[in-house]
Amino acid sequence: MARGRDREGAAGAPRGVLVTFEGGDGAGKSTHIRFLARALADAGREVVSLREPGGTAVGESLRALVLDPANEGLADTAELLIYEAARAQLVAEVIRPALERGAVVLCDRFSDSTVAYQVAGRGLDAAFVDAANAFATGGIAPDRTLVLTAGDGRSTLGRATHGTAGDRLERAGDAFHARVNEAFLELARREPGRVRVVDSSGARSATAAQVFASLSDLFPWMADVARADGSYFSVLDDKRALAAWLDRPAGPAAPAEGAARA
Numbered sequence: 411m412a413r414g415r416d417r418e419g420a421a422g423a424p425r426g427v428l429v430t431f432e433g434g435d436g437a438g439k440s441t442h443i444r445f446l447a448r449a450l451a452d453a454g455r456e457v458v459s460l461r462e463p464g465g466t467a468v469g470e471s472l473r474a475l476v477l478d479p480a481n482e483g484l485a486d487t488a489e490l491l492i493y494e495a496a497r498a499q500l501v502a503e504v505i506r507p508a509l510e511r512g513a514v515v516l517c518d519r520f521s522d523s524t525v526a527y528q529v530a531g532r533g534l535d536a537a538f539v540d541a542a543n544a545f546a547t548g549g550i551a552p553d554r555t556l557v558l559t560a561g562d563g564r565s566t567l568g569r570a571t572h573g574t575a576g577d578r579l580e581r582a583g584d585a586f587h588a589r590v591n592e593a594f595l596e597l598a599r600r601e602p603g604r605v606r607v608v609d610s611s612g613a614r615s616a617t618a619a620q621v622f623a624s625l626s627d628l629f630p631w632m633a634d635v636a637r638a639d640g641s642y643f644s645v646l647d648d649k650r651a652l653a654a655w656l657d658r659p660a661g662p663a664a665p666a667e668g669a670a671r672a
């Protein structure tokens with residue numbers, strides 16, 4: 411967990427791990443969060459999967475409000491404050507307690523989305539947004555952020571909208587979404603230690619292998635899975651098989667954390 415990047419809580423208990431998934435709409439974040447959550451649970455970790463805005467009753471109400479195309483007159487400044495309000499509630503109600511318990515928190519979007527969408531996309535002031543993010547998170551920052559992208563300049567928006575007009579943000583236009591996608595890549599260039607780019611233009615299994623490789627310093631058993639066991643990810647390429655894999659009863663289908671692997 412961030413705040414000083416210490417790995418211990420007040421009583422010496424191990425802190426949890428916060429992993430955030432970022433990228434344009436339709437990048438593949440929720441698909442890989444579901445798969446990763448199940449793999450981590452199989453390895454014996456408590457996993458809390460969340461989305462932003464959302465993850466609390468207040469946050470889900472704010473999500474409906476901010477994404478509703480009927481609210482087309484929403485001011486950019488008001489939009490920012492809605493995202494920050496949802497984040498403040500999520501951190502206070504769910505993320506901070508989960509990290510203090512030692513859980514792995516997987517969050518579909520976090521403060522980097524506000525930098526990409528409200529600063530690069532809408533043109534709001536970067537310093538003000540940084541301060542608002544710090545206020546809402548209380549200083550909690552991700553241990554690792556994975557930016558999913560279909561390659562430089564390529565949009566995944568169509569994978570989210572499926573030919574419909576989409577929600578209020580998805581309707582913001584091609585130039586807006588191009589600025590958002592570039593902002594995520596810029597974040598990765600600026601903070602290479604925390605932010606890693608994952609290519610989601612190919613097969614879901616290939617993307618998952620990159621996700622595991624990008625987390626292997628935090629969860630060492632993932633290095634072996636990503637390197638050696640391509641078949642572990644193949645279930646991702648068949649949607650029915652994936653649904654069955656995710657729904658199967660609890661049990662170890664991934665190596666227990668800390669287990670030595672040849």
Ligand SMILES: Nc1ncnc2c1ncn2[C@@H]1O[C@H](COP(=O)(O)OP(=O)(O)OP(=O)(O)O)[C@@H](O)[C@H]1O
Binds near residue numbers: 435437441610
């Ligand atoms: N390599 C890939 N990794 C993940 N998803 C992929 C990949 N290739 C295609 N897809 C498809 O892209 C679609 C969008 O995926 P998903 O819903 O996980 O994205 P998302 O980033 O959570 O979207 P949103 O921004 O709308 O919440 C899904 O139909 C998924 O199967």
Ligand SMILES: Cc1cn([C@H]2C[C@H](O)[C@@H](COP(=O)(O)O)O2)c(=O)[nH]c1=O
Binds near residue numbers: 493524
């Ligand atoms: C957290 C956050 C999100 N957004 C935008 C990004 C997406 O267009 C929507 C969320 O929908 P998704 O299906 O869950 O991706 O909201 C934003 O503009 N600013 C933010 O801080």
